[in-house]
Amino acid sequence: MAVAYFPCIQSARVTPRVSCFFSVGNYSRSHYKRRCCLVLASAKKLEDNFGLESKVETLLDSIKWDEKGLAVAIAQNVDTGAILMQGFVNRDALATTISSRKATFYSRSRSTLWTKGETSNNFINVHDIFLDCDHDSIIYLGKPDGPTCHTGSETCYYTSVTDLLDDQQAEENKLALTTLYSLESTISQRKAELAAPQNGKPSWTKRLLLDKNLLCSKIREEADELCRTLEENENKSRTASEMGDVLYHALVLLALKDVKTEDVLEVLRQRFSQSGIEEKKSRKSHS
């Protein structure tokens, strides 16, 4: 495991205890200084790596591995929260994920480590790892490079039990979507349905999709109503309801522009993972 760990960890604040005891000899003062600094830096890096390896070992020791030396690992999309897949990890698989930042598992059927994406290139880039209260279940919180499931589906969870029990001919590929993405998916379906001839009065969503002026006037109106819940000191449920209206209408606009909610969240994540100063600098100036 002599590999680079998380960049944030590489900056571990370990004071180097190695002093620069080279004799100066023929070297100029600046050359000496430069070389001395390089040696110090390498020594510090070695010591940091050593300290880090020892921390990783302590962490691995703290996991409650089952009788086969395994724990459950769940890969979750850092932006959408979608559960991408679930596998098992042993000590080596978790250590490899910590060092490579690519979600790595232990295959129980093949008795080998495998990194998701090693054949498909659809890696899951791990941003952080979380342990549960019992230290026997792990979340890989990360960003997938592409669909996670070997079937080409975005996640492995596309079979709804309700659908299966309600109707034998239930459609497959109904992803386990949480509220925001379920709504996004519904709006997307309405947009797709517009291609077919319309019977009867169109739904509100379809009317918005067909009429940009109506949609934009609603977005401005709902944003105004949201503000007024603060300005006029309205109750919390009114704020939640108005924010719901803003979100819904804005999602219709995103659908029209073919922009995914996930893309918006990625923008926000990148913006807010910068330091305050960087964020301020990069923020466009509004007059």
Add this chain to the structure above:
Amino acid sequence: MAVAYFPCIQSARVTPRVSCFFSVGNYSRSHYKRRCCLVLASAKKLEDNFGLESKVETLLDSIKWDEKGLAVAIAQNVDTGAILMQGFVNRDALATTISSRKATFYSRSRSTLWTKGETSNNFINVHDIFLDCDHDSIIYLGKPDGPTCHTGSETCYYTSVTDLLDDQQAEENKLALTTLYSLESTISQRKAELAAPQNGKPSWTKRLLLDKNLLCSKIREEADELCRTLEENENKSRTASEMGDVLYHALVLLALKDVKTEDVLEVLRQRFSQSGIEEKKSRKSHS
């Protein structure tokens, strides 16, 4: 398992094959009709239940149980996407969850079924269940009644590996938050920091929190800019960026009003799980 299944499943379209062959005797025609209908209804219910039980059995047969008869079950918040906890299920635990709609697991240490919340009352109300592509991993997509972890934490995943490796004194209780909730949490922290004396220039978030007029003018401005990306046919990345601005500023308003993003999503879920007609009726009329 002679219990109520999902309401949507109870309406299973099974045609009753039992005819009403009672003799009329002394009963009035209306009494006869009423009784006949009751018998028909009971017969239909029995047959529906029988059909459903058989479907549940088929479903349970389709799960790839491990050598101990277990599969992994992950409970996920239907609104926020937060992974609440992970446990194992056997055949009975999954059948119980299907019938009771309360997340139920099999305790490997106590060798018994247990329903999350049976002692704490913090049940997880299951809205749907999803199987993965291999049928050996399950998502309980549901709404928790309260904190899921026995420690009182909202979820069981509050130990960040990055924190552990970066600094031995890393704070615990840093939940595994996805982008939207991570941003919400940061804004919440900024709001809490306002109670302490402020040194130097406040951050943009703090300025917004301190100045309702500034905040509301920004929300209206960002909503307008989002609309203009549609009206003026700007590119997709511009739309994503402006939507990010809308979301961020709206989250600041929610923080000021002590409204959680989860509450907003619950409003949206309830609104969109109604039929189109109900939704239209309940939608407030905007002039």
